[in-house]
Amino acid sequence: MIRPDAPVLLEIRDLQARVEDQPILKGVSLTIRAGEIHAVMGRNGSGKSTLSKVLAGHPAYTVTGGTVRYVGDDLLSLEPELRARAGLFLGFQYPVEIPGVSNLEFLRVATNARRAGKGEEELDTFAFEDLVRERLQVVQMDPAFLERSVNEGFSGGEKKRNEILQMALLDPLVAVLDETDSGLDIDALRIVAGGVNHLAGPDNATLLITHYQRLLDVITPDYVHVMAVGRILRTGGKELALELEERGYDWVDAELAALERTPAEVG
Amino acid sequence: MVAASLSTPTAAAGAGPGGWVTALLAEAASGADALAASRERAAQALAQTPLPTRRDEAWRFTDLAPLTGLKPSLLSPAPTAQPEPAGGSLRLTLNGHSDPLAGINLPAGLEPISGDGLSESLGQVLAATGSAGLWPVLLNGATAQNVLALRVRGTVATTLELVSDAGADEGILPLRLLLILEPDASLEVLQVHRSGGPNLTSVVLEARLGEGAELRHGLLAPGAEAACLLATVAVEQATGSRYSGVSAHGGWALGRLEPRLVQREGAAHSALKALQLADGRQISDTHSQMVFEGPDGRLEQLHKAVADGQGRSVFNGAVQVPRAAQRTNAAQLSRNLLLSDRARIDTKPELEIVADDVRCAHGATVSRLQQDELFYLQSRGIAADQAARLLLRGFCEEVLQALPAAAAAWQPLASLLGEQGR
Ligand SMILES: Nc1ncnc2c1ncn2[C@@H]1O[C@H](COP(=O)(O)OP(=O)(O)OP(=O)(O)O)[C@@H](O)[C@H]1O
Numbered sequence: 131m132i133r134p135d136a137p138v139l140l141e142i143r144d145l146q147a148r149v150e151d152q153p154i155l156k157g158v159s160l161t162i163r164a165g166e167i168h169a170v171m172g173r174n175g176s177g178k179s180t181l182s183k184v185l186a187g188h189p190a191y192t193v194t195g196g197t198v199r200y201v202g203d204d205l206l207s208l209e210p211e212l213r214a215r216a217g218l219f220l221g222f223q224y225p226v227e228i229p230g231v232s233n234l235e236f237l238r239v240a241t242n243a244r245r246a247g248k249g250e251e252e253l254d255t256f257a258f259e260d261l262v263r264e265r266l267q268v269v270q271m272d273p274a275f276l277e278r279s280v281n282e283g284f285s286g287g288e289k290k291r292n293e294i295l296q297m298a299l300l301d302p303l304v305a306v307l308d309e310t311d312s313g314l315d316i317d318a319l320r321i322v323a324g325g326v327n328h329l330a331g332p333d334n335a336t337l338l339i340t341h342y343q344r345l346l347d348v349i350t351p352d353y354v355h356v357m358a359v360g361r362i363l364r365t366g367g368k369e370l371a372l373e374l375e376e377r378g379y380d381w382v383d384a385e386l387a388a389l390e391r392t393p394a395e396v397g
Numbered sequence: 398m399v400a401a402s403l404s405t406p407t408a409a410a411g412a413g414p415g416g417w418v419t420a421l422l423a424e425a426a427s428g429a430d431a432l433a434a435s436r437e438r439a440a441q442a443l444a445q446t447p448l449p450t451r452r453d454e455a456w457r458f459t460d461l462a463p464l465t466g467l468k469p470s471l472l473s474p475a476p477t478a479q480p481e482p483a484g485g486s487l488r489l490t491l492n493g494h495s496d497p498l499a500g501i502n503l504p505a506g507l508e509p510i511s512g513d514g515l516s517e518s519l520g521q522v523l524a525a526t527g528s529a530g531l532w533p534v535l536l537n538g539a540t541a542q543n544v545l546a547l548r549v550r551g552t553v554a555t556t557l558e559l560v561s562d563a564g565a566d567e568g569i570l571p572l573r574l575l576l577i578l579e580p581d582a583s584l585e586v587l588q589v590h591r592s593g594g595p596n597l598t599s600v601v602l603e604a605r606l607g608e609g610a611e612l613r614h615g616l617l618a619p620g621a622e623a624a625c626l627l628a629t630v631a632v633e634q635a636t637g638s639r640y641s642g643v644s645a646h647g648g649w650a651l652g653r654l655e656p657r658l659v660q661r662e663g664a665a666h667s668a669l670k671a672l673q674l675a676d677g678r679q680i681s682d683t684h685s686q687m688v689f690e691g692p693d694g695r696l697e698q699l700h701k702a703v704a705d706g707q708g709r710s711v712f713n714g715a716v717q718v719p720r721a722a723q724r725t726n727a728a729q730l731s732r733n734l735l736l737s738d739r740a741r742i743d744t745k746p747e748l749e750i751v752a753d754d755v756r757c758a759h760g761a762t763v764s765r766l767q768q769d770e771l772f773y774l775q776s777r778g779i780a781a782d783q784a785a786r787l788l789l790r791g792f793c794e795e796v797l798q799a800l801p802a803a804a805a806a807w808q809p810l811a812s813l814l815g816e817q818g819r
Pocket residue numbers: 149154172173174175176177178179180181190223
């Protein structure tokens with residue numbers, strides 16, 4: 131839902147980042163207001179996951195330029211855990227397995243960290259169990275997954291559901307979902323998309339990274355951005371995704387070549 | 398001149414390592430108990446066995462200095478506070494002097510071994526596992542004043558907890574244990590050894606498993622600054638028997654565990670799961686040995702270690718598969734977590750395989766906390782130090798959860814990490 135007067139939650143300006151000596155993000159700009167759903171698409175390797183991890187504060191990436199303001203704060207100066215407590219959520223493209231750490235305990239510690247960030251009281255184990263059981267229904271996940279180690283031995287789809295369960299518990303202000311739809315069967319896609327729709331509201335915002343129109347059939351984006359070699363090459367409405375579905379990314383090369391030739395005119 | 402002065406009794410009594418043994422033996426010899434004869438034999442052997450030094454392969458990384466700095470006298474530790482035993486477990490407290498069975502009603506299936514039965518059996522498993530001449534075993538044999546010896550028949554539903562706390566005083570606490578499982582007997586045992594000061598806990602367990610017998614064995618040993626632990630677990634297995642040993646030790650100035658297993662005719666199942674921790678300037682050492690003397694034996698071994706501070710972790714896993722041991726299936730994995738640049742981990746499989754039709758897998762990994770795992774936790778609002786603790790705990794839990802259920806009362810992880818008040 132686009133409301134021009136809605137508060138800006140996330141404002142990315144000319145963000146540049148590298149990993150080791152390799153520049154990956156080459157000037158990303160993006161403004162997200164409360165209530166909006168944005169989709170980011172683009173070829174493999176165009177920098178989508180890098181953008182999401184830089185926002186979340188992954189230590190492997192060095193920011194070399196640009197700014198990110200998050201609800202008025204300088205996001206990049208915050209430790210990753212403080213970003214999370216302030217309501218920034220990253221649903222990972224590849225959630226890691228953490229053997230030996232119980233999913234239930236992990237979820238409880240994470241939920242309480244976020245609650246502390248919102249100035250709310252910690253939940254004790256019983257109150258948390260009630261909450262988690264309720265939120266499990268959003269993703270229709272079997273409570274048996276709570277007893278297992280974090281993501282350990284989970285199937286690809288189960289990991290993604292576990293990400294959405296975390297999102298449901300952490301009540302994010304801005305959720306960045308990196309290919310949460312990939313690896314899901316048709317039912318799971320509906321469930322996950324339903325969960326995201328359920329959690330999206332007028333006061334929060336969602337950034338969906340995806341390759342597929344089928345997700346955007348269920349979650350209607352307000353904006354669609356196309357990333358290429360570390361920048362956002364084009365922004366449009368939901369029809370841009372349909373166009374991509376039809377035409378593919380070949381036009382990207384032409385546009386990039388044009389950029390190379392006449393950067394000043396386009397820039 | 399120099400040689401002469403070194404050999405004078407006064408010089409030997411206090412300072413030198415050889416003198417340390419002499420002084421200890423003088424005190425331990427007394428008594429006309431059931432162990433007197435075997436103690437005398439061990440004392441003679443010990444007097445002739447030089448103290449292990451780092452020139453001995455088996456002690457290459459493990460310096461005995463923390464041990465020989467201790468007062469060479471026997472300890473009679475006073476009782477210390479213990480957590481409530483879990484339901485379904487029988488706790489026996491070992492203090493090296495009193496009879497742990499006094500006033501105890503043993504559950505059905507357990508009966509004490511004494512008299513001729515004892516003198517016939519004692520030391521047999523040590524001999525069968527090639528452990529009789531090991532220095533820690535000799536030290537134990539030469540000093541132990543009594544032995545807890547039990548025969549097991551049928552399935553014992555009660556978990557046996559064998560517990561010691563060397564306390565805060567200086568000295569040596571030798572503990573000797575013997576378990577004989579008759580064919581098809583089944584028992585769960587949890588050893589808990591603690592200390593709170595500059596002393597040595599010396600434990601030797603001999604266990605003989607008859608055909609089809611099963612022993613589920615846990616050993617939890619949270620140490621303390623300046624405290625030493627030398628523990629030997631000797632297990633002799635008949636065909637069809639199952640031994641499962643789960644151990645966790647850490648926090649000792651010097652903590653060394655030596656599980657030594659033999660499958661006399663093969664065709665038995667052995668499982669070893671271990672966790673050891675070394676922080677500060679601690680040494681945590683495991684030297685395990687598995688010998689298959691017949692075909693169709695199995696071993697599953699997982700050894701995990703964490704080294705932090707300037708701690709030192711040593712693992713040596715010997716597996717012997719002679720020609721008679723065809724179709725042996727053995728797997729050994731050593732997984733190590735290095736948490737500091739100044740800590741050290743030495744891990745070494747030692748496979749001697751002569752039989753040709755065998756499957757022996759082994760592997761070792763040394764890693765640090767994984768950045769991606771840390772970041773995943775941080776991205777969920779968990780601070781970096783808490784995230785590191787969660788991962789460390791996760792690493793340890795795999796072994797700790799395999800301890801007998803009765804171990805929970807002792808808070809294994811917190812006690813090993815020195816996080817709980819004693
Ligand atoms: N830690 C890293 N080390 C080295 N190269 C990296 C690292 N992270 C990202 N890259 C490189 O940066 C580029 C962008 O990667 P990124 O994962 O952001 O792409 P993506 O758009 O998410 O692709 P996909 O659609 O396949 O998920 C790729 O060329 C990738 O190889």
